[in-house]
Amino acid sequence: MNGSTTDLSGAGARPGEGWRGWASLLADSLGSSHRVTFANFATSGATAPMVAAEQLPASGSGPIDVASVIVGINDTLRSTFDAREIRDCLQYCGEQLTTRGALLLTVRFHDHGQVFGLPSWLRRPLWQRIEQVNLAYDELFARFGGIRIDMAGYPEVYRRDFWSVDRLHPGERGHRRLARAFADELQRHGVRIAVPPALDCAGDTPSKWADTLWMLREGTPWLARRARDLAPWAAHMALTHVRPAADAEVQEVQA
Template sequence: MYLRLAALGDSTTYGIGDPVPGGWRGWARLLAGALATSYDVSSCNVAVSGATATSVRAEQLDTALAHRPDVASLVVGINDTMRSAWDPARVRDDLMTCADALHGSGALLLTARFHDHGSVFGLPGVLRRPLAERIETVNRVYDEIHATYGGLRIDLATRPEVTDRRFWSVDRLHPSELGHRVLAHAYAGLLAVAGIACEPPSLVAAGGYDPSWRRDLAWMMAEGGPWVGRRARDLAPWAVRMAWTEVRRERVLV
């Protein structure tokens, strides 16, 4: 039986955190491989590192629709919360437009609710709480998508693996190989319940590269440092405003 899969999103869906010779793999490719144990799979992963809801709509949606997917994943929004140009109304419009188009094409939607990234990062409360509020705003959009279009979704906040350091790569933003395997395994389980059964991906992190301090350092030098620099320039003014707002709020409550 033929099955078409399209994956839209940002760096997590692209596969960052799960290195293999020649590039990245990630949960979407692991899921495609698992589905291939039962189906003749045509997979289209159009995710891009750094993508926002707006860029998914503008740059990924048409290509995904042209693939005529039976199953389509839409997992994006965290990059939006980490930008000073945060616009919740636009994020909702972009995500709802993508979901409507994918569902309208006949695809079964795969989505996610996000956890509190700030707690995983170890951010202080004055920064973690404003970020958590933005993430919850994105989650409410995904709640609306799920209520409107159905589909299958993972609630990361309820999964105990998210608090396990082994779930995360060195940057604590992207899943490790194990984390990607957990995500692929979870989606495979949901698909099986929906009647699209396959042999789920292994939860043993045997592929890719073993983590080491040398690779962690190499990543931080080549990727992590520049990423932090870009985000710091964008977010520093917002972070200062939010921290000051939180301090004032705490003083009022006292």
């Protein structure tokens, strides 16, 4: 947001510009009925261990009414993916936050490989990883309760205008939709919100030209930085996908 000082901590923020994501929009709406103190410890690119080791301690030790814990997609894109570690980090965060009185806001993730437009051989194993993260959130929700949004239940999550130019983070429409979804659920839990988050967007969906410019300026350098990490994982996923089909072929011939 040009001229905004709502949150200058996001990656890529420049002087005179700020970020206003779904949590900030939700805080504004809660402010229509309550006195609200909002703190954003989220950082672009964070993984579950980073949330547990860095963001959680930064939140202090005082009482909290509402806390969002949404992390995991970045973990699935790394060769160091460890479903058990993600589960343990989420459990630790849930225990620490609910002990301080927090109502947890969490999600179940959608098939983000479809958003990326990945080929099927890479999309399937990525979805398997995302489902392992979802299982960790299922366990978190079963133990601590709270409010959980199933993003796969919203068809618009697969629309291009839901996402920012990088297709990894929500765009304005996506942030507004998430803010409204959580606001609706909070009201069902008895939290009054006089003015719910608006769904009308002030900005425009990234154009094809913007997509191309982003890929040249940001996407390609990002891929170059991550190639050493992602290439072995992608190759392994491809072999994992191909082998079962080849084995089935051999078995059919033998039969």
